[in-house]
Every structure is written in C-alpha cells, then in structure tokens.
Amino acid sequence: GQNIDQPTEMTATEGAIVQINCTYQTSGFNGLFWYQQHAGEAPTFLSYNVLDGLEEKGRFSSFLSRSKGYSYLLLKELQMKDSASYLCAVRVWNYGQNFVFGPGTRLSVLP
Amino acid sequence: KAGVTQTPRYLIKTRGQQVTLSCSPISGHRSVSWYQQTPGQGLQFLFEYFSETQRNKGNFPGRFSGRQFSNSRSEMNVSTLELGDSALYLCASSLPGTSGKPYNEQFFGPGTRLTVL
Numbered sequence: 146g147q148n149i150d151q152p153t154e155m156t157a158t159e160g161a162i163v164q165i166n167c168t169y170q171t172s173g174f175n176g177l178f179w180y181q182q183h184a185g186e187a188p189t190f191l192s193y194n195v196l197d198g199l200e201e202k203g204r205f206s207s208f209l210s211r212s213k214g215y216s217y218l219l220l221k222e223l224q225m226k227d228s229a230s231y232l233c234a235v236r237v238w239n240y241g242q243n244f245v246f247g248p249g250t251r252l253s254v255l256p
Numbered sequence: 257k258a259g260v261t262q263t264p265r266y267l268i269k270t271r272g273q274q275v276t277l278s279c280s281p282i283s284g285h286r287s288v289s290w291y292q293q294t295p296g297q298g299l300q301f302l303f304e305y306f307s308e309t310q311r312n313k314g315n316f317p318g319r320f321s322g323r324q325f326s327n328s329r330s331e332m333n334v335s336t337l338e339l340g341d342s343a344l345y346l347c348a349s350s351l352p353g354t355s356g357k358p359y360n361e362q363f364f365g366p367g368t369r370l371t372v373l
Contacts, residue, residue, distance in 0.1 A: 160307070180333070187365060187367060188299070189363035189364070190362065193359045242314040243301060243314075244289075244301050244362075245301065246291075246301070247298065
C-alpha cells in the first residue's frame, strides 16, 4: 500500500524556524518532493531529494532518510507569505510521473 | 512563457451527468498528469499521459478517463457523476525525461473546481 503522513497543522512565529516532518511507506521510491500550496492556488515545487541527506535552497532545506522512510522540510526566517500548505510527495516509479501525495501540513505564520 | 492553463475554472453539474475538463501544458512539455484534490483525501493521482499514451494510472474507477492530443493538450472525462466527485481537478505538465535534470519538475495549472449537486 501507499501511505504518507504529515502533521495536519502547525503554527510558528515570523522570523522563527519550523520543521515539517513527513513519513512514508510506499511500494516504490524514486524521489521525494515538497510542494507549497497557498489557499486557492496551485501547488508549486519547492525541493527534491532522492539520496539521503540535506538539500538546501535559500531559506528552505529538505532532508531525506530512505532507510527510515522519513523526510523533513525546514523553513528558516519565516515570513508571513510562508503561510500555506506544504505537501510531501513520493514518486513511486521511475517511469513517468506517478506520485503519491501526503495530506499536507497547513502552516500558519503569526506576527 | 505561458503556464499551464485549465478550462473551465469552475463547473457545476448534477449527479449522473458527465463532464470534460481541458488542460493545455506549457509549450514543450509532453507529460501531462491529472490529480483530484479534496479536503478529506488530499491530492490523489489520476493518470499521466505522454506522447498521446497513458503511461501511469492511479486507483480511480473507470468512470474517470482521459486522453492526450498530438499537441500535448489533454482532456479528462468523468462519466455518471457522483456527489463524491466534487473536487478540485489539477493538471500538471513536465518536460520529457531527457531534460537533463535528475527529476522532472511538475508545473501545476490553477485547477477546475467541479461541484456535483
């Protein structure tokens, strides 16, 4: 079966650091993706991990441990515009685009 | 460069009817994927088309079908609509696998919000 878990909601303060966790159990694994989705808008790509370790991209970093089926997205220097849902997705097959998405974590950044 | 476009943006149908949604990918993108997004189930993969062929399929009933045309534009069709089909339907396009990156970033359209009454 395919299962991805994320916390439903998180709250953090402007300027702070927040870590959004994602655990997965999928029938295949060919990369883990993080997407950001603002309310009423389409998801936009944030990061990609296929090997264990940390990938850094500006204020955003993503970590992967394949042996543990675990990833996290780290957001630094939070800004109000970071209030959004963050979706963890596993590409389960290396032929084409076949993704399993987690339920998403709704992050609220407070002043 | 124009983004992914989807039409219509909003649609209201009644149970038993059928509906066709359209997606125009970014120019040069040949892979088009369709997703259903609901508050309860999140984002669920429907199917992917590449070069007019269905390459991957999610776990949805046969009432959900799609096709892709030679210009990479894609349509999805839902027949015999049910109340539970009310959702945001998202289309995403990406470059072919030879884009030079280790992954193919998907670019999502704004979605079609379908309401079934």
